[in-house]
Amino acid sequence: MSGDTPSGPRDADAETGMEARPDRGLRRRVELAGIGLTAFVALGMLGFLLLYWARDFPVANQLYATFRSFGRGMDAALGTNVFRHPIMWQSMAVGVLVGVVAPLVGSFLVHREMALIGETLAHTAFAGVAIGILVNATTGWNGSLLLIALVVGILGALVVQWLTERTDAYGDVPIAIMLSGSFAVGTLIVSYGRGLTAINIEGYLFGNLAVVTAEGARLMGALSLLVVAGVALTYKQLLFITFDEQAARVAQLNVTGYNTLLVVLTAVVVVGAMQVLGVILVAAMLVVPVAAASQIARSFRETMYLAVIFGQLSVIGGFAVSIGLGLPSGGSIVVTAIAVYLASIVGSGFSVKAISAHG
């Protein structure tokens, strides 16, 4: 069936593409520009994290000094007192990276009707933070809370996967049990540990730019590279399984393996995103930009591109609101994302009109 008449079908393709080409070409260019810009910003943020980490070394030291004066220049130009502080850049770096990886993973979750998994894993990770706080307070061990949250979050992901495999569907009952159960454990531990520690748990609940540590930001940088590589390497398999799981099984894809990978990647994203978005709002970045993109996308690839672009718009817009009005970052980002979603609904209405006018 394959390959013996390659030229015929391709000519046919070219013919059918003619009609819609001018519109599609422009659309594609805008998308590519958006993705290019997003990649540029994300790489810039990774560069900053690297530079900040290596700032005691000779060459990096000079580059870092240049960067600091660039930040001061931005503050002077904008009349702000933000960009001169490395901690703000760290938070922005985490936000920008979340804006890339959350919609990337969310594109598969949303279309598998697994949107609530992010929420569940965030609550599991919250239990991890609580455990970390308790361990820190009682043993004097000064390890990273996020690392513990990551481990607990991944374990939670594996438990969710195990439960759903056994209940034979992504039913919401095991997910609801995990969600409230892990949060309950978290609150018990936090309340037990209260008085033992001065760590602000609210920051983890609602998201706070000040929660982001240098170590947390570096961890997010490394995890982002991992998630992007993971999705890029398994895009085809994840797409097939998301679209038609049974056919993917018959095609001998390791469906259980890829499903497990997807929930683990979700846990990784959630732990990173928890820093700026907070436990309660973290699922929004997995879901809302994808929902917005699905309104207007004309293919799955385009859904992913648009979801990442919308995610980035939400993060940058949300930061502007948060900094400008002194509001919490998590809420600002999510409200901006929902504004983008509403705009995409309006936009899809307009594009339907445009198509029928052409017809």
Add this chain to the structure above:
Amino acid sequence: MTAIVDLDGVTFAYGDTVAVRDVSLTVEEGDFLGLVGPNGSGKTTLLHLMLGLHEPDEGSVELFGRPVDEFDDGGRIGYVSQKATSRGGAMPVTVRECVTMGRFAHAGRGRLSEADRAAVADAIETVGIVDLADRLVSELSGGQKQRAYIARALASDADLLALDEPTVGVDAESRDAFYALLDELNGEGITIILIEHDIGVVTDRANRIACINTELYHHGDTESFVESDALAEAYGTTGQVVHHHH
């Protein structure tokens, strides 16, 4: 003749409910097998057992001469599930993206090759949906969706097409055209297993019939099925095979 699927004494139960009992049958290369039986008779379960989606409680299943749990050449099978065609999901996937999935059993981790793309374009052309290639699958009619899924199977170079009630909700004209396409593909040597509730259609198209109601009531060529009492026995009534004339 080579056996594509070989079931030997296969029994499968969901908990305490036996869905398939002691079924033995062989699908030969080039067969067009119609799998018929009343609602809830275990047709889909039997198909799932053939494809390795269920593990039998008793008996054995071989696919392309290998035990089904060791079979690893997924590209040889094109499967269109009932769920795939009836789902009203809004996942934005184009026809071309859907058909390209047929290559994933071959392509591994890397990018798709020119040969992969050519196979996809070829399959889209074979089923006659070139003008729909960039449309979303969710926007297609039932009959067009069927063609997209068949194209996906063809793109994978499948030797076996397994179709579970593919024409539910498809209008009569599209259904006839769809079955004509299946005839053509079967003529080219592709083995077909088809679950179809309309017995008249199956007896018109298939050259072999397996009639099941938990147990196998008939397995043989279509003429002997039409002449036998298997249908009445399986359905528990005196049924009459109706032939459609085209």
